[in-house]
Amino acid sequence: MKNLPKISIIGAGNVGATTAMMITEAELANIALFDVAKAMAKAKSIDMSHALAAKSLNIKIEPIDDYKGISGSSIVVVTAGFPRKPGMSRDDLLKANADIIKSVSKEIKKYAPGAIVIIVTNPLDVMAYLSYKITGFNHSRVLGMAGVLDSARLTDFIAARLNVKRSDIESTVLGSHGELMVPVYSQTMLNNKPLTDILQQKDLDELSALTKNAGAQIVSLLGTGSAYYGPAASVFEMVKAILLDNKTTHCACSYLQGEYGLRDVYIGVPCVLGKKGIERVVELKLTKPESDVLAKSAESIKAMIRKLEIN
Ligand code: TXD
Numbered sequence: 001m002k003n004l005p006k007i008s009i010i011g012a013g014n015v016g017a018t019t020a021m022m023i024t025e026a027e028l029a030n031i032a033l034f035d036v037a038k039a040m041a042k043a044k045s046i047d048m049s050h051a052l053a054a055k056s057l058n059i060k061i062e063p064i065d066d067y068k069g070i071s072g073s074s075i076v077v078v079t080a081g082f083p084r085k086p087g088m089s090r091d092d093l094l095k096a097n098a099d100i101i102k103s104v105s106k107e108i109k110k111y112a113p114g115a116i117v118i119i120v121t122n123p124l125d126v127m128a129y130l131s132y133k134i135t136g137f138n139h140s141r142v143l144g145m146a147g148v149l150d151s152a153r154l155t156d157f158i159a160a161r162l163n164v165k166r167s168d169i170e171s172t173v174l175g176s177h178g179e180l181m182v183p184v185y186s187q188t189m190l191n192n193k194p195l196t197d198i199l200q201q202k203d204l205d206e207l208s209a210l211t212k213n214a215g216a217q218i219v220s221l222l223g224t225g226s227a228y229y230g231p232a233a234s235v236f237e238m239v240k241a242i243l244l245d246n247k248t249t250h251c252a253c254s255y256l257q258g259e260y261g262l263r264d265v266y267i268g269v270p271c272v273l274g275k276k277g278i279e280r281v282v283e284l285k286l287t288k289p290e291s292d293v294l295a296k297s298a299e300s301i302k303a304m305i306r307k308l309e310i311n
Contacts, residue, residue: 011080018232081121105134139255145250146177148234182298
């Protein structure tokens with residue numbers, strides 16, 4: 001097997017397993033896969049190993065039975081938890097998933113103290129904060145995935161709307177992963193031209209509504225479970241930037257210490273990703289309405305954090 005970095009994925013459900021497949025297909029890292037449903041994690045690992053064999057790839061996916069198996073990981077991706085059911089908001093998952101994130105974070109602290117942690121479990125911003133508190137890791141090593149996905153969704157809607165290439169678009173979506181996400185059109189570019197110069201406010205509002213509703217639309221169409229190809233591809237992009245030390249900018253859920261006028265909260269902002277995890281937060285110039293929504297978004301995250309009584 002190839003001598004590559006090790007990534008552990010906690011939660012071998014839809015997002016976790018799809019992420020494992022994408023990372024190994026790209027020959028980025030060997031994977032250790034853990035789930036409370038141990039037989040399921042084992043079954044998926046075996047099946048994915050067969051897929052890798054079919055593609056003649058010498059990458060390892062191994063199921064692990066306990067948390068000792070995560071030791072030596074460069075990155076731990078946490079997707080363990082319950083997904084939304086139709087009609088549920090991301091916040092409805094708060095208490096149930098907080099218990100899971102608490103216990104998983106304790107194990108990461110114990111067995112992978114040098115790892116970078118990428119939280120995926122919803123409600124994302126709150127779970128990232130909780131993991132930061134429980135692991136006690138430097139905030140640069142605990143981040144959440146949502147902005148890459150929300151930006152990708154916006155990109156897809158813009159490309160369809162304007163009939164242009166996705167690769168010519170660079171979207172920026174900040175804020176919480178939910179109703180209060182903040183698409184920043186002054187910083188969303190089509191061939192380096194801001195979208196505010198291309199579309200009317202009414203069109204931009206429509207794009208925002210589509211982006212905000214994208215997750216719920218998939219939940220309601222699926223009937224059980226929530227989106228996973230888009231989420232897994234978004235985790236993959238973050239993992240790649242970190243492992244390859246790309247120092248590229250991605251919207252990610254990061255701890256803020258005064259940036260954007262916000263403090264002691266995890267929220268989606270543009271971040272430079274590299275081998276340290278979040279190398280730095282990029283401060284964009286926002287319009288007053290944009291920064292107002294961002295502040296509101298931070299308030300709603302803080303209100304949920306208070307409900308958990310972490311400190
Ligand atoms: O943008 C984003 N951040 C998101 C977040 C996009 C998509 C999904 N989002 C959230 O990720 C979703 O709302 C859930 O909270 C998680 C995982 O979503 P997924 O679709 O992968 O859910 P599954 O398929 O139900 O998988 C979750 C797995 C499942 O196999 C459980 O057995 C396992 O988590 N699980 C655990 N594993 C380890 N340890 C514990 N304690 C545990 N509890 C459940």
